[in-house]
Amino acid sequence: MIEATWIDFTLFFVEICWQVEFLNACCTCDSDILILSLDKFVIHGGKKLNGTVTIGGAKNATLALMPAALLASGTFHLTNTPNLRDVATMSNLLKSMGTKVHLKDHVLALDTTNIKKQEAPYSHVKKMRASIYVLGPLVARYGRAKVSLPGGCAWGPRPVNLHIDGMRKLGAEIEVKRGYIHAKANRLTGAHIHFDISSVGATGNVLMAAVMARGTTVIENAAIEPEITGLAKFLQSMGGKISGIGTNRLEIEGVDELHAIEVDTIPDRIEAGTFLVAAAMTGGKIRIDNVEPDHLSAVTAKLQDAGCSIFVDQKSITLEGPDSIKPVDVTATIYPGFPTDMQAPWIALMSIANGSSVVTDSIYPDRFKHVPELVRLGANIELNKNAAIVRGVKQFTGATVMSTDLRASASLILAGLVAEGTTEVLRVYHLDRGYEAIEKKLQALGADIERMASEEF
Ligand code: EPZ
Numbered sequence: 001m002i003e004a005t006w007i008d009f010t011l012f013f014v015e016i017c018w019q020v021e022f023l024n025a026c027c028t029c030d031s032d033i034l035i036l037s038l039d040k041f042v043i044h045g046g047k048k049l050n051g052t053v054t055i056g057g058a059k060n061a062t063l064a065l066m067p068a069a070l071l072a073s074g075t076f077h078l079t080n081t082p083n084l085r086d087v088a089t090m091s092n093l094l095k096s097m098g099t100k101v102h103l104k105d106h107v108l109a110l111d112t113t114n115i116k117k118q119e120a121p122y123s124h125v126k127k128m129r130a131s132i133y134v135l136g137p138l139v140a141r142y143g144r145a146k147v148s149l150p151g152g153c154a155w156g157p158r159p160v161n162l163h164i165d166g167m168r169k170l171g172a173e174i175e176v177k178r179g180y181i182h183a184k185a186n187r188l189t190g191a192h193i194h195f196d197i198s199s200v201g202a203t204g205n206v207l208m209a210a211v212m213a214r215g216t217t218v219i220e221n222a223a224i225e226p227e228i229t230g231l232a233k234f235l236q237s238m239g240g241k242i243s244g245i246g247t248n249r250l251e252i253e254g255v256d257e258l259h260a261i262e263v264d265t266i267p268d269r270i271e272a273g274t275f276l277v278a279a280a281m282t283g284g285k286i287r288i289d290n291v292e293p294d295h296l297s298a299v300t301a302k303l304q305d306a307g308c309s310i311f312v313d314q315k316s317i318t319l320e321g322p323d324s325i326k327p328v329d330v331t332a333t334i335y336p337g338f339p340t341d342m343q344a345p346w347i348a349l350m351s352i353a354n355g356s357s358v359v360t361d362s363i364y365p366d367r368f369k370h371v372p373e374l375v376r377l378g379a380n381i382e383l384n385k386n387a388a389i390v391r392g393v394k395q396f397t398g399a400t401v402m403s404t405d406l407r408a409s410a411s412l413i414l415a416g417l418v419a420e421g422t423t424e425v426l427r428v429y430h431l432d433r434g435y436e437a438i439e440k441k442l443q444a445l446g447a448d449i450e451r452m453a454s455e456e457f
Contacts, residue, residue, distance in 0.1 A: 038456060041425045041439060043416035044396060044448040048284035051445045055272045055290045056082040057106065057265035059434045061227040063130040064204045065234050066090045069099070070137035071212060071446065072238055074260025080290075081108035081265055085433045086128055091133055093124040106241035108300055112260070115142070124180060128433075129158050132201065136163075136209035137182060139172050144184040149176070154405035156366040162195055162202035169193050170209050170217065187398045190215030190254055198223045198248075198334045204231055211240040213254040222250045224294040225335040227293045230266045237261045269295040270341045274410050276300070276319045277345045278442070280308050281352065281418050283321040286445055293317055298338045302328050306349065327355035327392060328384075333362045344370045344411035351379035352418060353392035360387040373401040377415045379425065398423040403430040410435065417447055426454055 011264065057080035067090070068075045081103060091101040091108075097118065100111035119136045123173055125131040125148035138145035150158055160181075167183055168174055169191040175182045193206060203223040208231070210217035222228070224246060232245040238261055241253035272291045279286040280303055293312045295301070300310050300317060307322030317349045327350060332340040340363040350357045351374055361367050365386030376399050380391040398421030403409035409431040416423030425431075428451065431438060439449045 006434055013148055033059055038072070038454045039428050040454040040456075041413060041416070041428050041431075042450045042452055043398075043413065043419070043423045043425070045396070045417055045419035045421065045423060047282065047417070047446050047448050049067040049279050049282045049286050049417070049442070049445040049447060050284045050386070052287045052289060053275055053441050053445060055267045055275070055288055056080070056436050058082070058227055058230075058268040059084055059086055059270075060130075060200070060225075060268075061230045061266050062087055062108070063090055063128075064133055065106070065265065066094060066110065066228055067133040067137050068208050068231060068234055068238075069112050069260070070094070070097070070115065070134060071208060071235075072140050073109075073113045073259040073338055076108075076110040076112070076260045077262040078108040078110070078124075078129050079106065079262070079264045080267070081106050082268065082436045084436055085429065089124065090130065092135065093120055096121070096124065097134075115132065118142045118145050120145075121146040124148075125150050130201070132160055132163060133205060133208070135167065135181065136207070138210045139183045140188055140212040143186060145181070147181045148448050149179050149181060154369050154408070155364055160201075162197070162199045163205045164333045166193050166195075166202055166206035167209060170206070170213055172209075172411075181286070188213035188254075190217040190252070192220075194220040195222065197221075200225050200228055203228050203250075207232060207235065207250065207252065209241075210252040210254065211235050211242065212256070212258065213252075217252040217254070217256055219250040220248065221417055222248050223334065224248060226266055226269065226292065234261070234263055237263065260292045266295070267291045269299075270339065270407075271298055272317070272340070273299040273342045274345050274414070274435070275441070276303055276308075276317065277342075277349050278414055278417060278445075279319045280321040280325065281307060281349055282447075283323060283416055284446070285318070285320040287316055287318040289316045291315060291317055296339075297344055302330055302338060302346070306353065324350060325353040325392070327353040327357035327358075327390075327419055329358045340364055340367060341407050343367060344407040345414055347371065347379075347381065348374060348411040348414040350390040351393060351415065352395065353379065353390070356389065356391045358387050358389055362386065367406040367407075370411045373404070373408070374415055376401055377412075377419055395420050396423075397421060400424040400426065403427045406430050406434045413438065413442075413449070417442070417449070420451060426456060442444035442446040
């Protein structure tokens with residue numbers, strides 16, 4: 001008999017409400033994924049991964065392109081769109097504004113001819129910080145927006161001051177009250193904006209706002225992550241006038257109108273990196289297809305330092321894992337450096353290296369929620385401010401562990417693949433945010449992993 005307290009029941013009720021909302025989103029997307037948010041993965045470790053896997057479209061590119069569609073009236077088609085929980089959340093948010101959304105066979109159709117609301121309520125934003133991306137397009141095209149502040153996430157505060165400051169510099173009147181950003185502008189005007197720190201989201205938001213502002217905008221210290229470069233190219237194809245794409249200095253000549261287009265979404269460099277680490281850890285040999293090798297060169301360079309054999313082709317990468325993993329220090333930083341989204345998977349790899357290494361995160365100093373769970377699987381890791389000192393152990397030992405956020409979950413799956421015995425990873429809804437059908441892709445490579453309903457409640 002499971003002793004359940006009223007808190008358990010409340011949490012369970014909240015989960016189910018969320019689940020119903022999520023399924024609604026999926027149904028609208030005609031998606032064929034039915035992800036029960038209480039699922040867990042059961043992994044029997046010790047299998048080498050071998051074979052070929054196709055990488056999906058980039059979550060973080062899609063989450064920027066979708067709100068950008070609000071800048072024009074018409075029907076957009078985004079091919080190679082991944083079927084993810086975060087895409088369903090963004091779809092739900094855009095639908096609540098009047099967008100028609102349809103996702104079938106990885107083609108996302110967005111019809112923005114009938115936008116009625118310019119609001120991003122807390123019910124959406126609390127599930128996904130990227131919802132704030134609607135701020136720039138709504139003010140640029142409709143002259144107003146009411147967007148909930150995103151709050152924090154699993155690893156601490158996620159401020160949006162750079163987004164707000166950037167919009168103010170473009171002439172938006174902004175008031176932040178009762179947890180919401182209230183923004184309005186008759187028409188935004190071009191400005192010279194210099195970001196103190198490189199921010200993917202703030203660059204994206206300001207870029208989407210500036211593309212329809214009156215006059216010229218210069219963005220200095222702009223983020224150059226592939227997802228932002230992809231967004232700039234998307235806006236240019238819509239009729240935007242942007243120069244300096246791919247550099248830290250963007251110059252935008254505002255236009256009065258943009259038009260709907262079709263675009264192929266770039267591959268997900270973090271999904272690609274995660275599978276390469278899985279092959280490195282299991283000592284197998286895999287080829288990943290549909291990738292842009294340049295987008296993850298910092299990761300492949302570090303994997304070579306760790307002893308992996310890597311062959312890079314135009315759209316694929318082949319990796320053969322070593323018999324013994326060499327310890328390699330890494331500092332997660334802005335692109336083209338080692339990505340912070342690969343920090344957790346990297347710590348999983350270093351946990352079974354033949355020696356000690358230091359993994360530092362210069363972007364998110366608190367992004368280490370995966371460490372205590374990896375320690376439960378037998379890892380020897382000590383945290384010191386924004387760095388993890390990882391002393392390699394011979395092997396992980398299977399246990400039940402809890403997902404806390406998207407990339408932390410990935411590191412637990414990777415550890416389970418090589419752990420002695422059985423590992424159960426609970427609350428895989430975190431993983432479903434950013435990895436499409438990861439268990440099926442891993443099964444196809446030889447992993448012994450099953451998705452099962454969790455008996456947590
Ligand atoms: C994007 O988040 C990604 N999300 C994150 O991926 C990724 O980890 C992050 O960029 C860094 O590469 C999406 O693209 C949807 P930032 P974003 O603004 O835009 C500080 C994943 O796992 N900052 O570049 O929110 C911030 O605290 C997710 O796929 C401010 O101080 O990141 C951080 O220290 C997780 N004020 C640094 O800038 C602001 O207004 C970089 O954050 C904004 C950011």
